[in-house]
Amino acid sequence: xxxxxxxxxxxxxxxxxxNSDVVLAKSDVSGASSGALPExxxxxxxxxxxxxxxxxxxxxxxxxxxxxxxxxxxxxRVPPLTLSCVRWLGVxxxxxxxxxxxxxRDWPALRAHLPLLLLLSATGFAYNNAVSYWAMQYTEALxxxxxxxxxxxxxxxxxxxxxxxxxxxxxxxxxxxxxxGVLTIILRGDLTALAGIRPNKGDVMFASSxxxxxxxxxxxxxxxxxxxxxxxAFTTGCGSALLVPFAVWELSTGPTLTPDLVTIATLVYVVxxxxxxxxxxxxxxxxxxxxxxxAPFLHLVPVFGSAMAILLLSEQPRPFHLIGYALVLAGxxxxxRRG
Numbered sequence: 001x002x003x004x005x006x007x008x009x010x011x012x013x014x015x016x017x018x019n020s021d022v023v024l025a026k027s028d029v030s031g032a033s034s035g036a037l038p039e040x041x042x043x044x045x046x047x048x049x050x051x052x053x054x055x056x057x058x059x060x061x062x063x064x065x066x067x068x069x070x071x072x073x074x075x076x077r078v079p080p081l082t083l084s085c086v087r088w089l090g091v092x093x094x095x096x097x098x099x100x101x102x103x104x105r106d107w108p109a110l111r112a113h114l115p116l117l118l119l120l121s122a123t124g125f126a127y128n129n130a131v132s133y134w135a136m137q138y139t140e141a142l143x144x145x146x147x148x149x150x151x152x153x154x155x156x157x158x159x160x161x162x163x164x165x166x167x168x169x170x171x172x173x174x175x176x177x178x179x180x181g182v183l184t185i186i187l188r189g190d191l192t193a194l195a196g197i198r199p200n201k202g203d204v205m206f207a208s209s210x211x212x213x214x215x216x217x218x219x220x221x222x223x224x225x226x227x228x229x230x231x232x233a234f235t236t237g238c239g240s241a242l243l244v245p246f247a248v249w250e251l252s253t254g255p256t257l258t259p260d261l262v263t264i265a266t267l268v269y270v271v272x273x274x275x276x277x278x279x280x281x282x283x284x285x286x287x288x289x290x291x292x293x294x295a296p297f298l299h300l301v302p303v304f305g306s307a308m309a310i311l312l313l314s315e316q317p318r319p320f321h322l323i324g325y326a327l328v329l330a331g332x333x334x335x336x337r338r339g
Contacts, residue, residue, distance in 0.1 A: 125239025139202025154214030178331025189320025
């Protein structure tokens with residue numbers, strides 16, 4: 001058996017808990033791009049944990065669900081663009097000491113693919129994450145959690161448009177059904193009012209962040225062959241750099257960062273749990289049971305998140321939430337079937 005944290009690539013991206021079944025299926029589990037972490041002795045509890053794929057993947061979904069609910073909870077206290085900038089700047093700062101040697105070695109490959117890497121940074125870490133946090137100023141956590149369930153299907157659409165990846169009949173049916181679920185949520189269940197209704201702009205913003213993240217995930221199949229720490233450090237660094245001027249603008253035009261315990265705890269959480277730890281846990285889960293079996297765990301995100309939103313944010317579940325979620329889940333299940 002491989003050592004703990006064996007050679008696996010990081011998932012396509014975790015901006016707000018959305019990952020790609022398409023990218024996961026194409027990931028090279030032990031290829032040159034993965035990069036192994038060094039062998040070392042672990043505490044018995046840690047050795048046990050790293051061999052529990054279902055627990056690791058469930059914790060990953062829990063971390064991402066809390067991230068969405070927390071973003072809704074601190075709306076108005078932590079400006080969204082600033083929160084996104086601090087998140088990825090913090091991850092970059094944590095990774096840099098470990099990635100520096102690999103960055104120096106992989107610099108020729110990174111430089112040769114600079115336009116692609118800048119596009120990955122902009123789509124996967126700048127726009128996607130910033131807009132998803134911004135959307136939480138205007139929509140409920142329940143809506144965001146349910147809309148997020150359709151994320152893998154946006155990846156399939158981009159893969160078809162960019163690379164001509166053909167969809168099976170089941171995949172096409174899954175996309176249609178899942179998008180019907182998203183539409184049900186955005187239109188508040190009133191499908192007859194499609195011509196005149198104005199969707200909640202937070203719902204539209206969150207859906208647009210998933211659309212852009214789908215582009216990022218599809219493009220990740222064309223990433224250069226480097227150590228995974230090199231790629232993650234470079235893209236999070238560039239992504240946070242792209243967000244700096246927007247965060248400065250945001251803070252200078254009105255919204256302020258409330259310097260209290262809630263703010264500090266929020267910033268610490270988003271850097272460590274849904275970013276650094278979630279990447280490690282999800283990668284280890286893929287190494288143990290494979291990408292196709294790991295991907296369905298992503299749909300625990302709305303399950304965990306909906307429960308927390310109802311308990312902690314006093315949000316009320318409505319029939320259109322349940323109908324929309326059922327359609328999204330049915331679409332994803334159908335699209336993931338072989339043949």
